[in-house]
Amino acid sequence: MQKHHWLRAGLFAAAASAAFAAAPAQAQGSLVMYCGVQEEWCRAMSGAFEKETGIKVAMTRKSAGEIYAQLKAESSNPRGDIWWGGTGDPHLQAAEEGLTQDYESPANKDLHEWALAQWEAAKKRSVGIYAGALGFGYNTQQIKAKGLNEPKCWADLLDPKLKDDVQVADPNSSGTAYNLLATVVQLMGEDKGFDYLRALHKNVSQYTKSGAAPAKAASLGETAVGIVFIHDAVVFAVQGDPIKAVAPCEGTGYEIGSMSIVKGARNLDNAKKFYDWALTPAAQALAAPAKSYQVPSNKNAPVPAQAPKMSEMKLIKYDFVKYGSSAERVRLLTKWDKEIKALP
Numbered sequence: 001m002q003k004h005h006w007l008r009a010g011l012f013a014a015a016a017s018a019a020f021a022a023a024p025a026q027a028q029g030s031l032v033m034y035c036g037v038q039e040e041w042c043r044a045m046s047g048a049f050e051k052e053t054g055i056k057v058a059m060t061r062k063s064a065g066e067i068y069a070q071l072k073a074e075s076s077n078p079r080g081d082i083w084w085g086g087t088g089d090p091h092l093q094a095a096e097e098g099l100t101q102d103y104e105s106p107a108n109k110d111l112h113e114w115a116l117a118q119w120e121a122a123k124k125r126s127v128g129i130y131a132g133a134l135g136f137g138y139n140t141q142q143i144k145a146k147g148l149n150e151p152k153c154w155a156d157l158l159d160p161k162l163k164d165d166v167q168v169a170d171p172n173s174s175g176t177a178y179n180l181l182a183t184v185v186q187l188m189g190e191d192k193g194f195d196y197l198r199a200l201h202k203n204v205s206q207y208t209k210s211g212a213a214p215a216k217a218a219s220l221g222e223t224a225v226g227i228v229f230i231h232d233a234v235v236f237a238v239q240g241d242p243i244k245a246v247a248p249c250e251g252t253g254y255e256i257g258s259m260s261i262v263k264g265a266r267n268l269d270n271a272k273k274f275y276d277w278a279l280t281p282a283a284q285a286l287a288a289p290a291k292s293y294q295v296p297s298n299k300n301a302p303v304p305a306q307a308p309k310m311s312e313m314k315l316i317k318y319d320f321v322k323y324g325s326s327a328e329r330v331r332l333l334t335k336w337d338k339e340i341k342a343l344p
């Protein structure tokens, strides 16, 4: 397996170095990357880019809401150059607040419409790099042991037998959990959506910081259910763990994972180089070997065989402009803190 992985990486490196023939792999300056996906994919991306360009990458992995907060805190003295990955909503909020800057990549012509819709919504300050649908993963053994039918719907997660056995992240830090908050509000209406979250709270054992953590916990049997992006549960299912990924029967929301250049980036040219490269099919193909099974935004990039089939799910018409706006994101998060998190 390992060998195969390196073989693929080698093939990729050969293809990419042809594309970057004009840039010798030696000291080419640096790039500070804030990365919003899983650590393994973050490392694959930063490593491959560094190898091909000679640009030294300083990468840190954080959840989407945390990266947004960091950009805001650093806005008078920006430290980061590129924000790669994480749900689109906080990218849109950062764009609206002028924390990121506009850019038009030549690769735009190869992108899916949904990726360009993000770019347009952000007034060119953010672009879609992948898509993934929200759902949950459940531990098959735990569900059986509790005498429950296999959960298929959001409503099933309210069963009292699941008390203290559901995990989901905190929407302040996690892009995944904000996506859930915005999804239930759109799917059920705001009042019913908050009723749902209040009822769910009774079953939630803890609100984690990172969005994907509940998938790992469910795969290990530390919780019966983890509310996550479906692809984050698939990671553990394909490695044989007793976890099943579900696209909820009532319908569900989805994310447009995004990338933005930091306003005032000290290494602006390198940020643009990374941005262009990250949109190529070769760079997007690094996801699957790093166990990330989202749908890539470049039409010519291979879709991982393990990627959940979004066309077969009941997806809501997620209003990215509204739920990525600064006012709406602040309002919903404040309301969630007051009405849900504060509950005993």
Ligand code: PLP
Pocket (backbone or CB within 6 Å): 036, 037, 038, 062, 063, 064, 065, 085, 086, 087, 132, 169, 173, 174, 175, 176, 177, 209, 210, 211, 212, 229, 232, 255, 257, 292, 294
């Ligand atoms: N991990 C993966 C693979 C994702 O696709 C995403 C969302 O884009 C996240 C993590 C989001 O992380 P968080 O919810 O911690 O912001």
